[in-house]
Amino acid sequence: MKVLIVGSTALDSIKTPKAENPRLLGGSASHAAVAASFFGPVQLVGVVGQDFPGRYLRLYQRHGIDLAGLQRRPGRTFHWSGEYAANMNQRRTLRTELGVFEQFTPELPPAYRDTPFVLLANIAPGLQHHVLNQMRRPRFVAADTMDLWLKVARSELLRLLRRLDLFVLNDSEAQQLTGEENPLAALPLIHRRGPKYVVIKQGSHGSILSGPHGRFICPAYPLRRVVDPTGAGDSFIGGLMGCLAAARGPVERHLRRAMVFGSVVASFCCEGFGVQRTTRVTRAQIDARVRELEQLTRF
Amino acid sequence: MKVLIVGSTALDSIKTPKAENPRLLGGSASHAAVAASFFGPVQLVGVVGQDFPGRYLRLYQRHGIDLAGLQRRPGRTFHWSGEYAANMNQRRTLRTELGVFEQFTPELPPAYRDTPFVLLANIAPGLQHHVLNQMRRPRFVAADTMDLWLKVARSELLRLLRRLDLFVLNDSEAQQLTGEENPLAALPLIHRRGPKYVVIKQGSHGSILSGPHGRFICPAYPLRRVVDPTGAGDSFIGGLMGCLAAARGPVERHLRRAMVFGSVVASFCCEGFGVQRTTRVTRAQIDARVRELEQLTRF
Numbered sequence: 282m283k284v285l286i287v288g289s290t291a292l293d294s295i296k297t298p299k300a301e302n303p304r305l306l307g308g309s310a311s312h313a314a315v316a317a318s319f320f321g322p323v324q325l326v327g328v329v330g331q332d333f334p335g336r337y338l339r340l341y342q343r344h345g346i347d348l349a350g351l352q353r354r355p356g357r358t359f360h361w362s363g364e365y366a367a368n369m370n371q372r373r374t375l376r377t378e379l380g381v382f383e384q385f386t387p388e389l390p391p392a393y394r395d396t397p398f399v400l401l402a403n404i405a406p407g408l409q410h411h412v413l414n415q416m417r418r419p420r421f422v423a424a425d426t427m428d429l430w431l432k433v434a435r436s437e438l439l440r441l442l443r444r445l446d447l448f449v450l451n452d453s454e455a456q457q458l459t460g461e462e463n464p465l466a467a468l469p470l471i472h473r474r475g476p477k478y479v480v481i482k483q484g485s486h487g488s489i490l491s492g493p494h495g496r497f498i499c500p501a502y503p504l505r506r507v508v509d510p511t512g513a514g515d516s517f518i519g520g521l522m523g524c525l526a527a528a529r530g531p532v533e534r535h536l537r538r539a540m541v542f543g544s545v546v547a548s549f550c551c552e553g554f555g556v557q558r559t560t561r562v563t564r565a566q567i568d569a570r571v572r573e574l575e576q577l578t579r580f
Numbered sequence: 581m582k583v584l585i586v587g588s589t590a591l592d593s594i595k596t597p598k599a600e601n602p603r604l605l606g607g608s609a610s611h612a613a614v615a616a617s618f619f620g621p622v623q624l625v626g627v628v629g630q631d632f633p634g635r636y637l638r639l640y641q642r643h644g645i646d647l648a649g650l651q652r653r654p655g656r657t658f659h660w661s662g663e664y665a666a667n668m669n670q671r672r673t674l675r676t677e678l679g680v681f682e683q684f685t686p687e688l689p690p691a692y693r694d695t696p697f698v699l700l701a702n703i704a705p706g707l708q709h710h711v712l713n714q715m716r717r718p719r720f721v722a723a724d725t726m727d728l729w730l731k732v733a734r735s736e737l738l739r740l741l742r743r744l745d746l747f748v749l750n751d752s753e754a755q756q757l758t759g760e761e762n763p764l765a766a767l768p769l770i771h772r773r774g775p776k777y778v779v780i781k782q783g784s785h786g787s788i789l790s791g792p793h794g795r796f797i798c799p800a801y802p803l804r805r806v807v808d809p810t811g812a813g814d815s816f817i818g819g820l821m822g823c824l825a826a827a828r829g830p831v832e833r834h835l836r837r838a839m840v841f842g843s844v845v846a847s848f849c850c851e852g853f854g855v856q857r858t859t860r861v862t863r864a865q866i867d868a869r870v871r872e873l874e875q876l877t878r879f
Contacts, residue, residue, distance in 0.1 A: 368761050462667050465804040486785040489802070498799050498876045503788070505764040537879040577797045578877055580836040 282420075283322045284526045286314050286519065287387050287412045288402025290327035290351065293555060294362035294376075295511055297369070302509075305555030306337045307361065309402035309425065312512035313519030315556050316546040317400070318344035319564050320523035324393050326350035326412065330358040330381040340560060349390045354381040369507045370484065389415045398526040401445075402515055403427050406437040413444055421525065421532055423447035425518050431457045443475035446532075449518050451482040464489055468496075478536065480521075482514055490540055494533060499540040500578050502548035502570050509554045513547040516559060520546035538571075545570040581719075582621045583825045585613045585818065586686050586711045587701025589626035589650065592854060593661035594810055596668070601808075604854030605636045606660065608701035608724065611811035612818030614855050615845040616699070617643035618863050619822035623692050625649035625711065629657040629680040639859060648689045653680040668806045669783065688714045697825040700744075701814055702726050705736040712743055720824065720831055722746035724817050730756045742774035745831075748817050750781040763788055767795075777835065779820075781813055789839055793832060798839040799877050801847035801869050808853045812846040815858060819845035837870075844869040 293307030310327045317323045324347045333353070341348055357380035365372045387408055397420035401409040409424055416422075424445050430438050431454060442448055448471065452464050461467040464481045468491040471479045478492040485504070490497040521543030528535040545567050552558040592606030609626045616622045623646040632652070640647055656679035664671045686707055696719035700708040708723055715721075723744050729737050730753060741747055747770065751763050760766040763780045767790040770778045777791040784803070789796040820842030827834035844866050851857040 463804060463806070465802045483785065486782065496802070496876055497879070498802065499879070500797050500799075500877075503764045503795070503797065505762060507762070541879050575879075577795055578799075580796065580798070580840050580874075 282397045282526045283324060284317050284398040284400055284522050285324045285326065285350075285389075285393050285396040285416075286310050286317060286400045286402055286522075287326040287350075287408070288313060288400075288404045288515070289359055289382065290325070290329050290333075291359040291361055291382075292333070293511060294360070295509055295554060296362075296364040296375070297509060298365070298367050300554070302554045304334075304360075305557070306340060307512060307555055308359065309404065309512075309515040311341075312515035312550065312556060312559070313400055313402045313522070314341065314346050315344055315559050316516040316519030316543070316550070317523030317526075318346055319520070319546065319562075319567055320527040320542070323347065323523065324350055324396060326387045326389060326393070328352040328354055328381050328385040330354060330356045333358045340556070344560070350387070350393055352385070352388075354384075356381040363511070365509070369510055372511075387412050397421065398522055399423070400518060400522045401425070401441075402518065406430050406434045406441045409441055410437065410444075421446045423449060423518060423522055425449045425514065426454065428454055428457060439474060442471075445476045447478040447480065448476035449480045449482065449514075451484070451514065455481050480518075480540065482517065484510075484513075487544065488517070488540060490536060492533070492536070497537045497540065499537070499544055500574055502545050502574055503577070504548055504551055507551045508558070510551050511555065513550045516550040517543040517547040519543070541571055541574055542567065545574065581696045581825045582623060583616050583697040583699055583821050584623045584625065584649075584688075584692050584695040584715075585609050585616060585699045585701055585821075586625040586649075586707070587612060587699075587703045587814070588658055588681065589624070589628050589632075590658040590660055590681075591632075592810060593659070593674075594808055594853060595661070595663040595674070596808060597664070597666050599853070601853045603633075603659075604856070605639060606811060606854055607658065608703065608811075608814040610640075611814035611849065611855060611858070612699055612701045612821070613640065613645050614643055614858050615815040615818030615842070615849070616822030616825075617645055618819070618845065618861075618866055619826040619841070622646065622822065623649055623695060625686045625688060625692070627651040627653055627680050627684040629653060629655045632657045639855070643859070649686070649692055651684070651687075653683075655680040662810070664808070668809055671810075686711050696720065697821055698722070699817060699821045700724070700740075701817065705729050705733045705740045708740055709736065709743075720745045722748060722817060722821055724748045724813065725753065727753055727756060738773060741770075744775045746777040746779065747775040748779045748781065748813075750783070750813065754780050779839065781816065783809075783812075786843065787816070787839060789835060791832070791835070796836045796839065798836070798843055799873055801844050801873055802876070803847055803850055806850045807857070809850050811855065812849045815849040816842040816846040818842070840870055840873055841866065844873065
C-alpha cells in the first residue's frame with residue numbers, strides 16, 4: 282500500500298569536524314521519502330523554491346517518489362545550515378532561511394486523500410493537522426516532531442497526539458514533553474495524550490516501542506564511523522512506515538520488524554552526507570543488515 | 581564450577597536527590613559476589629576492618645559465599661561516600677577513606693589456587709596481578725577496572741590485559757584507554773592489547789560483547805526508576821561470571837546468555853541502595869526478567 286509523506290524539503294549545508302557540504306538535499310520529508318521508497322510507493326507533499334536543483338527532483342524520481350504533491354513556488358528553497366561537534370551528538374544551527382517554506386500550506390492532490398498510510402514527518406504541527414484534515418480515513422497515521430514545536434506550538438502538538446496511531450520522538454523531546462528524564466517513565470504519560478503506539482528514539486542506542494501489546498527494544502545497527510547523522514531520525518520513521526505499508530495483515534504483527542528496517546536505513550543515512558549514502562543503497566544491502574542485527578541480538 | 585572474586589569490600593555512604601544511606605555494604609567484590617552467588621559457589625577475596633558489621637558477614641554467608649579469603653584486619657574498613665545528580669548518571673565522590681585497604685595484599689587460601697573461574701573485580705591492577713600470580717591454571721579470567729587505574733596505573737593495567745580472557749569496561753573508560761569515542765571503533769584497539777573477549781558497558785543502554793565469533797548487543801533491562809546505580813557494573817560482571825561458571829561446555833556457547841543474566845542482576849541492583857534489593861531477589865525473579873528481555877528484544 283502507499284505511504285503519503287508530508288514534511289520539509291530543504292537544502293542543508295552541513296559542517297562536521299572533517300568536512301563541509303553545502304546545499305545537500307535535506308529536510309524531514311526528503312529523508313523519510315527516500316527511506317520509505319525501498320519498500321513501496323511513496324507520495325511526497327512539500328514545497329521547494331526556484332533554486333531547487335533539477336538533479337534533486339530527478340533523485341526523487343529515481344526512487345519512484347510521486348511528486349504530484351510537491352509544490353514549486355517563486356522564491357528560495359528552505360535552507361538550513363548546521364555544525365556538528367566532534368562526537369556527532371551535539372549540533373548547532375548556524376542559519377535557518379525559511380524561503381518558500383514560510384508561506385507553505387500543504388494541499389493534497391485529490392488522489393492522495395485515500396492513501397492508507399500517512400507519515401507526518403517533522404514540520405509545524407499546524408501543517409500536520411492541515412494534512413490530516415484533508416485525508417478521508419487513513420488506516421495508520423504516524424507523526425514525528427522536534428524540540429522547537431514543543432516550545433512554540435505545544436498545544437497544537439498535544440491536539441495532534443489525539444489523532445495519531447504512532448508518535449515518534451527522541452529521548453530529550455520525551456523529557457521536554459513529560460518532564461520525565463527516564464524514557465520508560467515518560468512512555469505512559471505520552472500514551473495518555475492519545476497515541477496507541479509511541480516510539481522513543483535514542484540515537485546510536487536504538488529505540489523503544491510501547492504499545493497495547495507491550496514494549497520492544499529496537500537495536501541500532503552498530504556503526505564504527507558516523508559521517509553525518511542529519512536525517513537519521515527521518516530515515517528511521519520513513520523506513521518504518523514504508524515497511525509497514527508494504528506488509529500484509531494487522532500493523533501490530535509487523536511493527537517490530539518495521540522498526541528494525543527503519544533502524545537499518547537510518548544507519549546507512551549516517552554513513553554519508555545528506556542522502557548520499559541512502560540513495561546508493563540496495564534493498565539487498567538493507568536486508569543483509571537486518572539479518573546481521575538478528576545475529577547481533579540473539580541470545 | 582567455582583568462581584573466585586577479588587576486589588574491594590567496603591562501606592558506602594550514598595546520597596541521592598531522594599535519600600541518604602550511610603555505611604551500606606559496598607565494594608566491587610561485594611556486589612559481584614552477591615550477584616554471582618545466584619548461580620553457584622563463590623569465593624571472596626578481600627579485606628575488612630574491625631568496624632565491619634557482623635550483619636554484613638552474615639549476609640555474605642546467607643548467600644553461600646566462602647569467606648576463607650576475606651581478611652579481617654585491625655583498623656577501619658574502606659569507606660567511600662558519594663553523591664548522585666538528579667539524572668543518576670553523574671556521581672561525585674565526597675570522601676574516600678582507604679583504611680585497612682591501604683595495606684591490603686590479597687593472599688589466596690591454598691584451596692583457591694585451582695578455582696577455574698577468576699573475576700578480578702575493580703581494584704588496583706597491581707593487586708589483580710598479584711592474585712593471578714597465585715593461581716595455577718585458571719580456565720577463564722575476567723577483569724573489570726575504573727577510570728582511576730587508567731590514570732594512575734596505566735602500564736600495570738595494560739600488562740594485565742595480556743593475561744585476560746575477558747576485559748570489561750564502560751564506554752568512557754574505553755575512550756580513555758583508546759582515544760576512540762565510538763565503542764565500535766575502540767573494540768579492535770582493546771583486543772590488540774590482549775583480551776580475547778571485550779565487553780563495553782553503556783549503563784542503561786546495555787552492553788556490547790566483542791570476541792572471535794563476532795559481536796553481541798546485550799540489552800539492559802528497562803527500569804522506570806533507578807534508586808541507586810552504585811555497584812550495577814560489578815553486579816553485571818559478577819552475574820555474568822557466576823552464570824558462565826555454572827554452565828557446561830565451552831564458554832563461547834554461554835557468553836551471550838551470561839551477559840543477559842548479568843544485565844538482569846544489575847537491574848535489580850539499581851532498584852535499591854547498595855545490595856538491599858539484590859540480596860532480596862530470588863533466582864526465579866531473575867529468570868523471569870531474562871524471559872522478559874527475550875520478549876522485549878525479539879523481532
